[in-house]
Amino acid sequence: MTENLKPENKDQVLESVQWAVTKKIPLDVRGQGTKLGMGRPVESDHILDLSGLSEITDYQPSELFVTANAGTPMKDIYAALDQQNQQLMFEPPDYGPLLGGAVDQGTLGGLVACNIAGPRRIKAGSARDNCIGFHAVSGRGEMFKSGGKVVKNVTGFDLSKLMTGSYGTLAVMTEATLKVLPSPENTRTVLVRWAKDGDADQLNNQAMTEALVSTNEVSSAAHLPAKIAARSAVAYLNSAGSAVTALRIEGPAPSTEYRCAALKQLLSKFGEVEELHTKNSKMLWKEIADVSYLAANQERAVWRISVPPTEGAHVVQRILESAEADVMYDWGGGLVWLQIDEVDQASKDLVRGSVTQAGGHATLVRASKQLRQSDIVFQPLDPYMTGITKRVKNGFDPESVLNPGRMYKGI
């Protein structure tokens, strides 16, 4: 019998998990379920739905943190922060449309569990750098907490990091605290329009690197090949007819103006340089964060590849030698999004082989459920890492009742 549990407070979460532990019934732990397409499908018929735990419990703008229950919709949190002109610096992306769902969905718990971050990752870190404390119920049916509400804290093991990106396999988070910061006064984007796509493939990396190592405090660096740029809603990009590299500058007005001018001068040797102001900049970086350019063609698979920045273009080159793919780069070249026709043994080996050579990892972010059931989604772990991963899981969830198999088969 399928039984779905929808607790409304943390005591009920505790009861739910204790019931599962007692009965040895695995739970499919989720918020709104918007990121279920990421990772492996859970081996369970019973859903533990946390969307009933929805409340911002402590938001203190002057202390630069926000605490909310795990099921709180992110859009509620954004609305609260917006009123105080604050934001989450790691710029959580909205993968709704990329994964075939609606926009503006998703909860705090889901965001933390999947450890995702937008283009400002290179400067402001990821969810793991911004989650400073949490409360949870372990797979042992016990409530526990770690961290706190202040940033500077080294009291005990930093379990917030471990929970972030664990896809709900270690404990059911009931509450999390995130760092917030004031939104930048001004945002500008310097665009480089490449004369030839071929040049861009070779040199975009050099352009992004030069920008990032300059003193102009570039907060994001992305590269859109011509085909991808044409899909942007920003007029300059969709009419460019060529590849475009984008560099983001944020800060007080006089500073952004100065840094933009300096950056344009630095990059003019690569192609025609142009500048976007706040409104268009925000539109562009949201598209890049959300990977909205690859949302169409849902039947095609999407890989997310994290490598050293200078390796991104090389990895892509190796893959394109034997496969057709749509590609975009973020994080100064270190994050590659790849949309590919199908995922078979050969194309999987091609992607993973290229990534391993460069040093990094590839995640199959979008694929059929059937495909995700095989152990293909995450980069495989070596035997020692498999051992430690299993022992960590066992320490938190010895009966394997929380999202079993969500990350790796048997874990």
Add this chain to the structure above:
Amino acid sequence: MLMPKPDEGTIAKRDEIIRAMQSIVSDEGVITNKEELRAYDCDGLMAYKQVPLIVILPESTAEVSKVLKYCFENDVKIVPRGSGTGLSGGALPLADGITLGLGKFNKVLDTDFKNRCVVTQPGVTNLAITQAVQHKGFYYAPDPSSQIACSIGGNIAENSGGVHSLKYGLTTNNVMGIEMVLMSGEVIRLGGKHLDSQGYDLLGVITGSEGLLGVITEVTVRILTAPETAKAVLLGFDTSEQAGDCVAAVIGAGIIPGGMEMMDTFAIQAAEEFVNAGYPLNVEALLIIELDGPEVEVEYLIEQVSKIAKNTGAVHAKISQSEEERLTFWSGRKAAFPAVGRLSPDYICMDGTIPRGKLSEVLREMNKLSKKYDLRVANVFHAGDGNLHPLILFDANNPGEFERAENFGSDILRLCVSVGGVLTGEHGVGIEKRDLMGEMFTEDDMKQQQRLKCAFDPNQLLNPGKVYPTLHRCAELGRMHVHKGIVKFPDLPRF
């Protein structure tokens, strides 16, 4: 401070252990002589001393792996040690344990400017990383005040902070990868030159784990382009409330300074007497706010900060007019500990974090405690992120005064927790705050943390007696307690 009772069996096997270590590590890398061992009997928390069983100084990952494997198989305890500058006793030796020093891991392996990172061995000092890259205009941002001596491996073990962590993050936000040896001798690599590890974020929990989870043998850290320019403004306030208001207003205005430090009257006077930094002596609170970045931004922000300072009641304001003057402003702050130390035979340095808004309340309470314990206290404070460093002055030659100072310190940390803060912001728990962990964590909280330790070190051989007040056996921690049969939950909504 009670440490676990030394195991007589291990001590009796000392010669056998020495021979085993000599077969793995070079001869001069095994220190057994009582005189030489004394050099390792404490770390930066010098009130506690213990001569280790022996000290070994391996030179390669393979050697560390063999040492740990031997200790794992023979039930010998290990205390990892970097430069020994830690302030919480995390590297305090054990009478029945080997102190494993990483001083010979002292090479920078790769400076990769295009990928903005450095690969280094863990014994390299924090400052040496910056020195290896500054000719190309780069630096390593986290800057604990011991940066000239402390090792990067130790920084990772403690998740060290520093003046710049407000803007540039703690060690944990700047470490990209490590190679580490587990207690079993297995070698694992986490992260690298790319962002985000695959699988569980073990790198995240190992950072700040105080040597309880493994021995780090290689490190990859992020480096940043050095800011074009930096300027500091020195502000004096009649009350600490006003200084606190100024800090809140600066952050409220969306400005995140490179550094924002506060000192109280006692600390100001001590520092001024010591280094003549030009501090105003008639104020209750001094703020040093540093802005860094492109020149036009720094000029613009200095103006904003000056306006805010005026509006919040600053009675003294001075902007650095040269790099030399900026460094002079900092000289007093950087010398604050020794400056206060000059005024007293002994002092202990505390390290709690509080919500910024609770500053004046905490200072008021601290002054009451100072009267109660009849001991002087000076305060220096990373005001931007709420990290307090009260320095408690005492004279160890007066019977009972050290205990009084420790109790005063404990009360300060309890105060920090009671206003919503934490026991330690950057120095670590070690042995110093171990017995206060219960102020912040429940028994279940601590047991869950210790279960993570069991995943890495099932026999609890790595740095036992540190961080957690009670040593539970892993078998006991792993046992499941069945909850009174079947649970009923009439209130739980189902659909």
